[in-house]
Each structure stands twice: as C-alpha cells, then as structure tokens.
Amino acid sequence: MLTSIKTNEFRGDKSKELGMMYFRVALILFGAQLLMGLIAAIQFIVPGFLFELFDFSVARMVHINALVVWMLYAMIGSVYFMLPDETGVETVGIGLGKLAFWVLTAAVTVVVLVFIFIQVGSGTETSIWLINEGREYLEAPRWADIGIVVVVLTFYWNVFATYMKGKQTGIMTVLIADLFALAGLYLAGMFFTDNISMDQFWWWWVIHLWVEATWEVFVGALAAYALIKIIGAKREIVEMWLWIEVLMLFGSGILGLGHHYFWIGTPEYWWEIGALFSALEPVPLVAMFVHVLYDWGKEQGKAKAEGHPGAVMNNGPAMAWIVTNAFGNFLGAGIWGFFHTLPQVNIYTHGTQFTAAHGHLAFFGAYATILIGMMYLGVQYAYGVKKLTSTFKSKMAIFLIVFGVLGMTVALTIAGYEQVLVERAELGGGWTAFFAAQDLPWYIQAQVWRAMMGVVTFVGFIYLVWDLLTIGKHAKAAQAAAE
Amino acid sequence: MANKKVSVWTDIQFWRRSAAWVTGFATILLIWLSFDTIGQITMGTNADLKNGVDKRVPAATVINYHIDYKMNKKRGHEVPVIGEKQLFFGKEWSPKDAEALLRLGKLTEQAKNCMDCHTLLGNGAYYAPDLTKAWLDPAWQKGGPMQGMTGKNTVEEAMAEFLQHPSQYPTHARMMPNLGITAEEAKGLVAFLKHMSSIDTNGFPRNFSKTVAQFKAGDTNAH
Numbered sequence: 001m002l003t004s005i006k007t008n009e010f011r012g013d014k015s016k017e018l019g020m021m022y023f024r025v026a027l028i029l030f031g032a033q034l035l036m037g038l039i040a041a042i043q044f045i046v047p048g049f050l051f052e053l054f055d056f057s058v059a060r061m062v063h064i065n066a067l068v069v070w071m072l073y074a075m076i077g078s079v080y081f082m083l084p085d086e087t088g089v090e091t092v093g094i095g096l097g098k099l100a101f102w103v104l105t106a107a108v109t110v111v112v113l114v115f116i117f118i119q120v121g122s123g124t125e126t127s128i129w130l131i132n133e134g135r136e137y138l139e140a141p142r143w144a145d146i147g148i149v150v151v152v153l154t155f156y157w158n159v160f161a162t163y164m165k166g167k168q169t170g171i172m173t174v175l176i177a178d179l180f181a182l183a184g185l186y187l188a189g190m191f192f193t194d195n196i197s198m199d200q201f202w203w204w205w206v207i208h209l210w211v212e213a214t215w216e217v218f219v220g221a222l223a224a225y226a227l228i229k230i231i232g233a234k235r236e237i238v239e240m241w242l243w244i245e246v247l248m249l250f251g252s253g254i255l256g257l258g259h260h261y262f263w264i265g266t267p268e269y270w271w272e273i274g275a276l277f278s279a280l281e282p283v284p285l286v287a288m289f290v291h292v293l294y295d296w297g298k299e300q301g302k303a304k305a306e307g308h309p310g311a312v313m314n315n316g317p318a319m320a321w322i323v324t325n326a327f328g329n330f331l332g333a334g335i336w337g338f339f340h341t342l343p344q345v346n347i348y349t350h351g352t353q354f355t356a357a358h359g360h361l362a363f364f365g366a367y368a369t370i371l372i373g374m375m376y377l378g379v380q381y382a383y384g385v386k387k388l389t390s391t392f393k394s395k396m397a398i399f400l401i402v403f404g405v406l407g408m409t410v411a412l413t414i415a416g417y418e419q420v421l422v423e424r425a426e427l428g429g430g431w432t433a434f435f436a437a438q439d440l441p442w443y444i445q446a447q448v449w450r451a452m453m454g455v456v457t458f459v460g461f462i463y464l465v466w467d468l469l470t471i472g473k474h475a476k477a478a479q480a481a482a483e
Numbered sequence: 484m485a486n487k488k489v490s491v492w493t494d495i496q497f498w499r500r501s502a503a504w505v506t507g508f509a510t511i512l513l514i515w516l517s518f519d520t521i522g523q524i525t526m527g528t529n530a531d532l533k534n535g536v537d538k539r540v541p542a543a544t545v546i547n548y549h550i551d552y553k554m555n556k557k558r559g560h561e562v563p564v565i566g567e568k569q570l571f572f573g574k575e576w577s578p579k580d581a582e583a584l585l586r587l588g589k590l591t592e593q594a595k596n597c598m599d600c601h602t603l604l605g606n607g608a609y610y611a612p613d614l615t616k617a618w619l620d621p622a623w624q625k626g627g628p629m630q631g632m633t634g635k636n637t638v639e640e641a642m643a644e645f646l647q648h649p650s651q652y653p654t655h656a657r658m659m660p661n662l663g664i665t666a667e668e669a670k671g672l673v674a675f676l677k678h679m680s681s682i683d684t685n686g687f688p689r690n691f692s693k694t695v696a697q698f699k700a701g702d703t704n705a706h
Binding site: 132134251270350355419438439 | 493494495498499501502505506509510512513516517519520521523524525526539540543582585586587588589590591592593594595596597598599600602603604605606607608609610611612613615616617620621622623628629650654655656657658660661662663665668671675678679682683684685686687688689690691692
C-alpha cells in the first residue's frame, strides 16, 4: 500500500493514486479512533486513569471525530478510485484534488492537536471558532468547518465536472445526487444558538441525514460498483437494485429522522412519524443483504455452468468485507436500531449504553466494512494484481475485528439493559440513579468485557494494516513468478 | 424487439422515477414538518411567562420562576410546570441579563465539551448523568446529598460551587474533572440547566427520580 505511490504502479491513473492517498490517511485515523476508544473503555473500569490529564471527554471526542473523519477520507478516496472506471475519463482536476487533500490533512492534524493538547476553552464565541464546538460528532471548531466546506466543494466540483465530461452511469448519477445532499447537510450544523432544542433539532439534520440516509445510499453505490468490479455482476441488475435501494433508503430514512425528535422539546407528532418511518429503515438493509448474496451466487453459478472452476471473485478480501458489510449493515443498523426505535421503548433506552451498542455495530457494519473492502480493491489495482486472494493476515484481520466489534456490541447491550431497567425504569433517572446502575456488578462486568473485546478489535486492526501493507507486494511477486 | 419492456418490475426507469418521487415527497414532507416544529420550539417571550402561556421552550427569564415536573393526566406523562417567581442567585433577572446569562451558559457548555461525558436531552456520551432535568434532581435540593456536600443553601449556589471545583466534591469514584470553569461561567451553566429543565420533553426522562409510592400517588420527586 505504501510503495504504490512511489513506484507509480497505476501507470498514469492519477485519480486512483489520489484515492490511495485518502485511504492511507483514513487508515491512520482508524487506528487513532481505536486507541482513543481503548482509553475511554479503560476509564469506565478504572476511573482514575489519566484523570485531569486526558479525560474521558477528550478521549471520547477524538474517538468519534477520528471515526467520522476516517470514514469521510475513505469515502472521498473511494469516489476518486472509482471515478475513472465509471465515467470512462480521467478525473478533471487532479492537481486541485491533491491540493484539497493536503489542505484537509493539515487542517485535520491541527484540529486533532488542539483537541488533544488544548482540550477546552472558555465560554466564548472564540472557543467555538478556534478550539472546540462541543457538539457531539461536530466538535470541529468553526474555522475547520469552513475549511471542510471548501475542501468538499472542491471535491464535489471535481466529481461533478468529471461526471459531466464522461459516461453518466446509474451509479454515478446516484452518487452525484447523494454527495450533493451529503455536502449540503453539513451546513445545518454550522451555527450557534442558545436554544438547546433548536440546536439539537438541526444537529440531527446533519447526523441522522448523514448516517441513516445519505451515507447509506453512498454505501449502496459503492457496493454496486464493487460487485461489478469484483464478481463481474451485470450492470443492469446492479443499477436497478441501486434505484430500489435509493427508493427504500430515502423513503424510510428521511422521515425516520423523527425518531430523534421524541424527547428534545419537539412536538408529539414525531412519535408516530419517527416510529413508522424508522421502523421501515431495516427493510432496505435486508434488500441490500439479499442483493449482494444473490448476485454473488448467481455469478458463481453462471461461471460454474460455463465450466470455469474456482471462485468467481477477483478479490477475496474485498469480497469478504463487502459481504460482512451486507450482513453488518442489516444487523447493526437494522436490528440494533429497531430494538430501541419505538418511542415506547426509547423513553427508557434513550441516552444509555444501548445507544452505544447500536452505534458501535452500526458504524462498523454499515460503513467501516465496505470502506475496508474498498481499500483492498485499491491495493489490488495499485499493484496490478489480477486476482487477489486472502492471506492468513487478511483472515485474522476480518475474524478478530468482526469478533471484537460483535463482542463489544453484546457487552454494551447488556450494560444498556442494566441501565435501562435499574437507572431508568426502577429509579427514574437522576444523578443517584445513574451511579446506582453504574455500580451494578453485571454492568461493571459488561464494561470489562467491552474493554477486552476492544483489545481484540485492535489486534485485528494491526493484522489489517499489516495485511494491507504487504498483500499487494506479495501477490504481485507471486503473479510475476507464475507468469 | 430487444428493448420491449418485459415487466415494470424489472424496468430501471420505473425504479429510478419511483426513487425520485419518493425522495422528493419525503423531503417536502420533512421540510413542511420542520417549519411547524421550528415554530413550536422557538423560545417563548418574557410576556408569555408573565401571562402563563405554555411554550415548549420558554424564554430565558424562566430562570426567575420555580419549575416543577409533574404528571399531566391528559398527556399521560410528566410535563414541566412553571410556578411562582423565585430568586435566582439572589435576584430577579431582567430579560436582557437573563438572555446574556443563558447565552454564556450555552457557550460554556459547548466550549467545555459537556456532551462528551453527559447527555443533554438524552444526547451525548454515557459516562456521566443525564442533565436534561438536573435542575430538578432531588440530590441537589435542600437535604439532598449534593447540596449538603457543597455547604450551600440554594440549588443554584450548590451547582455553581460544584461546577467550579468538581474534583473537591467527589460523588463517585468516577469524578468530574476540573475544567477551569469560572464563577461567571458556572452561573451561566446553572441558568442553562435551569432553562433546559423547563423544556417540554414529552415526558423524558420518565418517572424522574420517583419512588414507587410517589408514582402511585401521581406525585413527583422533582422540585
């Protein structure tokens, strides 16, 4: 992965090269996310750990921001990677794209350093502009927000101009519309109000309409592209499925926003709207799961019927991660989301570890998986490998990461149940109720398991990095030897 | 006749159009509902408070009133009840001063990153207690452990004292770190918390700090 730029294996495919640059930073930030998660997990068990030095709030802030930013990096990388394949032309503004990459990376570095070393500011507008906006997931200070908007506009212009110049496939049309919404929504999180209800109302426009609408459609488009690329799925079928997915994802996800408006001061009618539409949100995720597996089976069957032995896919690890995505999206976003989406349940689960359980499996299952799959596609093309097969390291990576995240999710779900039943149902919330639940033996046990499963995930991540750094070179050498 | 439609169900154009229509319709509905919601969650005015007009989010001057959280039989859950006038930090705040104090509180809440340990309106991190109705928490009232610990005589003074020196008043092995909150910022934060407790959250959190006896009697523990 590292040598791919130095040796310029892309033979002039600058857009893919740019995509790889984004993948590299994404991977570093992914590592940072996991490290911060480990610190925060330890703080749950050992409260004095790094107290007043590197508090939970700091670790947690960097944990979730590194998550969002690595995913955005990997998403931008994926788009630059697929752009020439889909449009049939080279991306128009490579120089500008590279400049935007360096500007974004410099800005992210500064923001992270400020988060880590300055941490908090005084109660002034200046703090919000320069240090920390203090709104979960959108903590980036305002100057960085503006920088992000500029960089994203540059990116969008690049994609749009390339799209207009080249072939306009269904996948690209979906992406163009989706990225427009995704970029535009960020603006909803860029203002200050002293009304906390109004604050949370618009905050959810960014958070929900990203992760439960536009990001999901983005994943649909990526999966469509990857299926064509990896198993040679038929474009007509893949694109038809993509439109059905868009219909169902936006049809349920846009008004599903209502399930965040149950308790923030917003009117009661969101109970019904939020419940109905968010209850439908798992439907497209089932469809996506069926679609991936169906296409895989179909192409494999066709190859067998035509007398081609062996696996139909040309990239084993990428396919493994994409299938994990299909299942993880359904399980994490669909099932774990549905668990607590009805207001009758949510009044007790809202703001407990239940949410954390859902958050972990959903972000991993729906997004991390497919973006890792895209990185494997990147490696395959960077080294000019015709058929990339999984190594021991690839298998260890996927096994340990999936096992670790599932373990964390189950542990957090148990912690959540304890909290819901004791803190909320039995004791009715409040300061003493909160700590009464935090001291329950089963709650503490769950937090210990979560930390251990976090370590498992981290070991898996080390295997992943090791594999991404070496698999391409080895496969290329093996290919050269065979030829 | 290769292009003849076999069935509408396998027709890309049909699905593309359906996707566009459904997305458009959902978006329009969301925007329409948002207009209604924004109207309902816009802060009320000082006059509303004086005239007893219930607003989902009252004006900043709600800090001059006693706030309770009581079961509303008709709605089937607890709602904030704004009562008689009550001094806040020993005085009644003018609309201008109250707004400035709330603003300072909200800015401080963001700058100190409260949401990455606590939840506000149930959103945030799950490392520390939910603050939605913190102002009404029995622990902070007279005779409650938090007020007792700080040695202060009012909820606001106890909260402000705690916020400035949190690690001097440990309530649990998991403590709040010292975030360098000044006396003024602490006042602002308490105003922010008091204001938040007056927001109509459709009954969240349910049965706030209640005992079974109180639940049956329809009474409340919040003050």
